[in-house]
Amino acid sequence: MKFNTKTIHGGQQVDPSTGAVMPPVYHTSTFAQESPGKHSGYEYSRAANPTRTALENALASIENGARGLAFSSGLAATDCVMRTLKPGDEVIAMDDLYGGTYRMFTRIYQDMGIKFHFVDMNDLEKFESHITENTRLVWVETPTNPLMKLADIAAIAKITKEKNILFAVDNTFATPYLQNPLDLGADIVMHSATKYLGGHSDVIAGALITKEADLGEKLHFYQFATGATLGPQESFLVLRGIKTLHIRVERHSENGIKIAEYLQKHPKIDQVFYPGLKDHPQYALANKQMKNGFGGMVSFTFKSKAKADAIQFLENLEVFTLAESLGGVESLANHPALMTHASIPEAKRLEIGVTDDLVRLSVGIEDIEDLILDIEQALK
Ligand SMILES: *Cc1c(COP(=O)(O)O)cnc(C)c1O
Numbered sequence: 001m002k003f004n005t006k007t008i009h010g011g012q013q014v015d016p017s018t019g020a021v022m023p024p025v026y027h028t029s030t031f032a033q034e035s036p037g038k039h040s041g042y043e044y045s046r047a048a049n050p051t052r053t054a055l056e057n058a059l060a061s062i063e064n065g066a067r068g069l070a071f072s073s074g075l076a077a078t079d080c081v082m083r084t085l086k087p088g089d090e091v092i093a094m095d096d097l098y099g100g101t102y103r104m105f106t107r108i109y110q111d112m113g114i115k116f117h118f119v120d121m122n123d124l125e126k127f128e129s130h131i132t133e134n135t136r137l138v139w140v141e142t143p144t145n146p147l148m149k150l151a152d153i154a155a156i157a158k159i160t161k162e163k164n165i166l167f168a169v170d171n172t173f174a175t176p177y178l179q180n181p182l183d184l185g186a187d188i189v190m191h192s193a194t195k196y197l198g199g200h201s202d203v204i205a206g207a208l209i210t211k212e213a214d215l216g217e218k219l220h221f222y223q224f225a226t227g228a229t230l231g232p233q234e235s236f237l238v239l240r241g242i243k244t245l246h247i248r249v250e251r252h253s254e255n256g257i258k259i260a261e262y263l264q265k266h267p268k269i270d271q272v273f274y275p276g277l278k279d280h281p282q283y284a285l286a287n288k289q290m291k292n293g294f295g296g297m298v299s300f301t302f303k304s305k306a307k308a309d310a311i312q313f314l315e316n317l318e319v320f321t322l323a324e325s326l327g328g329v330e331s332l333a334n335h336p337a338l339m340t341h342a343s344i345p346e347a348k349r350l351e352i353g354v355t356d357d358l359v360r361l362s363v364g365i366e367d368i369e370d371l372i373l374d375i376e377q378a379l380k
Pocket residue numbers: 073074075076098100101141145170172173191192193194195204205206
């Protein structure tokens with residue numbers, strides 16, 4: 001099955017009892033047993049629920065994995081991977097991460113005795129120099145939030161495979177329509193399904209997809225034993241979102257590059273961060289590991305370097321909504337330093353380039369003319 005068919009049919013079957021084309025929302029905590037321990041495969045909804053199973057099968061299908069797991073949020077999915085580590089273990093993570101991921105690593109797991117190295121994955125020699133006999137996990141986002149830096153998934157996977165280190169990729173920004181980390185050698189894909197997979201800004205959800213069934217089973221045990229599962233209503237919403245993932249992300253990408261090109265020519269704008277621009281420092285890598293486009297996330301800074309200019313621009317927007325989050329059909333704008341990345345200490349934030357004049361756009365699927373007119377008037 002090809003991708004656009006998988007988003008609709010992958011892992012799906014009609015409801016066996018009624019023929020319902022979409023899986024019913026099984027609002028039930030428990031399932032009747034015929035005889036003690038003898039049941040239909042479902043016992044208690046923390047372990048499994050049929051609506052969640054339908055979503056998990058779709059997740060596995062679109063990411064080309066053996067197992068999908070649906071969580072109560074993206075961070076719950078990340079947390080599940082972290083729980084497989086022990087004190088003394090080491091993690092190498094990218095130096096530009098979603099703020100909440102960085103907060104979890106440094107304020108929860110670091111205190112529990114896990115050592116983190118935040119490194120620029122662009123420099124593979126430097127990355128390798130951080131590997132020790134205790135390295136258990138490599139965690140990357142690509143493209144990153146909000147600076148759109150890329151990591152070479154295939155090159156990193158080659159190293160982690162040799163050394164038997166688990167390799168996880170947060171694929172939230174790219175989505176499986178644009179990038180398939182498991183095909184490039186990663187062991188785990190993580191998603192904030194709150195974003196493009198759900199696609200309509202109406203649900204908080206997370207996902208893990210594993211290449212191998214054994215690892216999926218192990219993670220399922222941790223999820224079951226700790227409890228951060230996705231409810232049936234939310235599972236239904238994410239599953240419905242996935243059915244249009246391909247056409248949404250196609251349009252997000254068409255609009256995204258047009259806005260990046262518009263901003264690049266604007267006299268008030270300094271840098272534009274978008275992997276589909278020819279002068280993105282990793283444009284060649286973007287072309288190698290991404291396909292079908294480069295997504296709807298665009299960040300930029302002002303020539304003035306003034307925080308006040310960024311704030312005024314954000315206040316002036318009319319079609320774009322000033323809000324955290326991304327990946328929904330509607331266009332959103334965000335000030336990372338004051339909003340999504342406020343949990344990163346200022347010195348660290350400035351060091352990685354999340355400056356006070358940085359604006360991040362989640363370009364939606366509205367008419368491009370309206371989006372550009374809105375940016376134009378807000379910049380005036
Ligand atoms: C939003 C986001 C997360 C966290 O997901 P939640 O669903 O908000 O818990 C993780 N990674 C990236 C890249 C995100 O954008």
